[in-house]
Amino acid sequence: MTxxxxxxxxxxxxxxxxxxxxxxxxxFHGPNWEPRADFVRDVEAVISGDSWVVxxxxxxxxxxxxxxxDTLIWLDLPTPLTLYQLTCRTVRRRxxxxxxxxxxxxxxxxxxxTDSEHIMRWGFRTRNKLRDRVPxxxxxxxxxxxxxxxxxxxxxxxxxxxxxGGTS
Numbered sequence: 001m002t003x004x005x006x007x008x009x010x011x012x013x014x015x016x017x018x019x020x021x022x023x024x025x026x027x028f029h030g031p032n033w034e035p036r037a038d039f040v041r042d043v044e045a046v047i048s049g050d051s052w053v054v055x056x057x058x059x060x061x062x063x064x065x066x067x068x069x070d071t072l073i074w075l076d077l078p079t080p081l082t083l084y085q086l087t088c089r090t091v092r093r094r095x096x097x098x099x100x101x102x103x104x105x106x107x108x109x110x111x112x113x114t115d116s117e118h119i120m121r122w123g124f125r126t127r128n129k130l131r132d133r134v135p136x137x138x139x140x141x142x143x144x145x146x147x148x149x150x151x152x153x154x155x156x157x158x159x160x161x162x163x164x165g166g167t168s
Contacts (some may be wrong), residue, residue: 001075001077001082001123001127001129001130002075002086002119002123002125002127003083003085003087003089003123004073004075004077004082004085004088005075005077005081005085005155006055006056006057007023007025007055008045009073009143009159010023010053010054010055010156012159013053013073013159014053015160015161016159016162017051017053018051019051019052019053019115020046020047020049020051020052021052022054023055023101024043024054024055024057024058025040025060025100025101026056026101026102027042027043027046028058028101028137028153029100029102029104030102031102031104031134032103032104033104036102039058039060039061039140040060040061042100043058043061043064043065047064047065047068047069048068050128056069056072066137066141066144068143068145070143070145071144071146072134072137072138072144072145072146072147072151073147073149074130074134074146074147074148075149075155076130076134076148076149076150077132077149077150077151077152079127079128080149080151081152082123082127083123083124084125086119086120086123087120090106090109090119090120091109093154094106094107095105096107096125106119106160107119111116114159117131134146134148153165
């Protein structure tokens with residue numbers, strides 16, 4: 001879900017487990033928010049290695065990622081929390097003029113009212129899509145370990161467990 005902390009957790013896991021990580025949004029978004037023609041090929045290159053961390057989004061590559069992944073971490077945080085995190089992140093990026101990927105910046109905050117694709121509206125509209133998708137994927141890929149983290153506390157406990165050598 002947009003704003004759940006996927007990229008933040010992926011970066012943490014990459015560092016903690018010494019795995020390669022490339023933010024998938026940086027591969028997808030070209031200049032002016034246009035999708036990059038090499039997106040699928042670039043994702044295939046990232047996941048061709050033996051070990052890696054990547055966010056599981058973009059329908060064009062979801063199956064490819066699942067075919068190579070051994071673990072899917074599902075951040076199933078409460079909607080109010082993810083919308084709060086998304087709001088804070090969007091405001092911070094916009095006011096701080098933070099460049100995201102390939103020369104792109106968050107769109108103006110007032111665009112929330114006029115742009116149906118504004119990240120805040122997108123986050124609200126798509127907030128529950130994974131609730132059905134992840135269990136279906138788990139059934140299709142029985143070898144895939146699915147770790148559902150439903151709170152910030154769950155995340156911290158799970159990451160802390162990794163630090164002690166645990167894997168579940």
